[in-house]
Amino acid sequence: MREKLTEEKVFKDPVHHYIYVQDQTIWDLINTKEFQRLRRIRQLGTTYLTFHGAEHSRFSHSLGVYEITRRIISQFERNGYPDWPREERLVSLCAALLHDVGHGPFSHSLEEIFDTDHEVWTCNILLGDTDINAVLRQVSEDFPAKVAAVIQKTYPKPIVISLISSQMDADRMDYLLRDAYFTGVNYGTFDLERILRVLRPYQGKIVVKESGMHAVEHYLMSRYQMYWQIYFHPVTRSSEIILRQIFRRAQELYREGYTFGWMASPLEKLLNNTLSLHDYLKLDESLAQTAFSEWAEESDELLADLCGRFLNRRLYKYVTIDNPDETWLSEVADALLSAGLHPDYHMEIDYPFDLPYDVYRPDQKNGEKREKAPILLLDNEDRISEISVKSDIVRSITGLRQGQYHLYFPEESLQEKKAILSDRMIQLFRLNETKPTPM
Known part of the structure; x- marks a missing residue:
């Protein structure tokens, strides 16, 4: 087992004020090249083009999730709760x-195009030939697999998984506060x-003392507002x-045999789906932005235009529509072709x-698999209930969908x-709307 640091390390943080590192393993992990790469991955992808302050990184968020988890565990251990397994710290x-x-760069957008999963890559990094794996193996040979099992949600103690992945986990709590701050x-x-004070380990789960229900209501309302005002921003x-x-x-051009004027090796392997772990770790937003800058000069006018739009924030306009059907979509496509x-x-x-965000849903419907453990309240008689049973506020926002096409x-x-x-298309695209005079 690795030892404690002889002197505690401290990071200044705009959200948590201070982040404390007391374990040699944690300090060594932070200093690996794979973890340092997260400085070059934005937490909110392209949101900086809408909210200019949203330049914060996965690195700072990951430190924040660690700090909230550390504080929860410290509270459990300080109060001597018997249901917390201390050996899992x-x-x-x-x-x-x-x-x-x-x-990877731009996170979920990249995953959608290339059908990848960051959790799979996370486990590949934990288990592969990496500096992170070497640090984890210094704890024990099976330790990388244990950490990977938590990420995969297969770890035999659900209470550990709940700290990182549940309806009220350290991940969500940090990104809500951090994303609000930077946007x-x-x-x-x-x-x-308040929430940290009312969390309890109980019968293999993390529950909330019922007297803290109003703090959790506030958290869920904040989460609901962030999704619709920030994460779902049109x-x-x-x-x-x-x-x-x-x-x-x-990718289409690559498959057609188009010769790019500039192409980095990791990007080429991304386009032809042959990425190794070594190649994947070279992918960051600096490389992607360099590619866009070079591709803006390509002879393919479509690719060049798209890259120029992204780099110079010439975004597509949007109009709100009601339940488009195939006939309507065909008519719009024909108008664009013309x-x-x-x-x-x-x-x-x-x-x-x-x-990749969702509003609070207490249970699964129509046989769907529950991905996140619900929020459970513990009353004075040690009875557990799901929060929406007790809270009118939570019940009112549970599973709401207010999105528009x-x-x-x-x-x-x-x-x-x-x-x-046609006049119909001009009206649809609102091309007759007057524009405000530039200031």
Whole structure:
């Protein structure tokens, strides 16, 4: 077993003020090249194009998740709760720190195009020929597999998994506070101190003392507001659409044998689906942005235009629509074709049901698998109940879907071809709307 540090290390942090590192293993993991790579991966992907302060990294978020987990465990141990297995402290802290180490550039957008999963890459990093694996093996030969099992949600003690992955875990608590701070909004703020005080280990689960229900209601309301005001923001969706179109077009061109003027080896292997772990670890947002800058000069006009749009924030406009059907979509596609545009790249119907975020859902429906443990309340008579049973507020927001369909398109290109569009299409795309005079 690795030893404690002779002198505690401290990180200054804008959200938690201080992050404390007391274990040699944690300190060594932070200093691995795989963990340091997270400095070059933004926490919120393309959201910085909507909220300019959202430049924070997966590195700072991962430290924050570690710190919240450390504080929860310290509270359990300080109060001597018998249901907390003390021998699970280090595996819990390591899983908290490393839970996002497998994220690639622009995270979920990249995963959607290339059908990858950051949790799979995380486990590959934990178990593969990496500095992180070497550090974990210094604890014990089976320790990397234990940490990976927590990430995979197969660890034999669910209470450890719940710390990192549940409806009220350290991951969610940190990213809500951190994302609110860096986007400059108040939606994501809640009383973290109060929540940490009312958490309890009980019968192999993490529960909330019933007197803390109102603090949890505040947390869930903050989460609900953050999803709809930040994570589901339609302008951010526009930038994500263009990002996905860039990689789609690049992959299409690659498969057709197109000769790129510039191509880095990891990107080529990404496009032909032959990424090794070594190649994957070279992928970061610096490399992606360099590619976009070079591809903006490519002879393929579509790829060049998409890259220029992303780099210079010339995003697609969106209009709200109601339940589009196939006939309607065909009519819109024909209008774009008549204007000399490419419907596969210049039109997208978006509805925010496919995002990696979700509002609180206490149970599974129609046989679906529950991914996250629900929030459980513990009353004075040691009875457990799911929070929406006791809370009118939580029950009112449970599973709500208030999303709208949006049609995204390049407005300026259609304005140039406005004369050949039907009145119906001009009205649909709102091409007659007056623009405010630039200040």
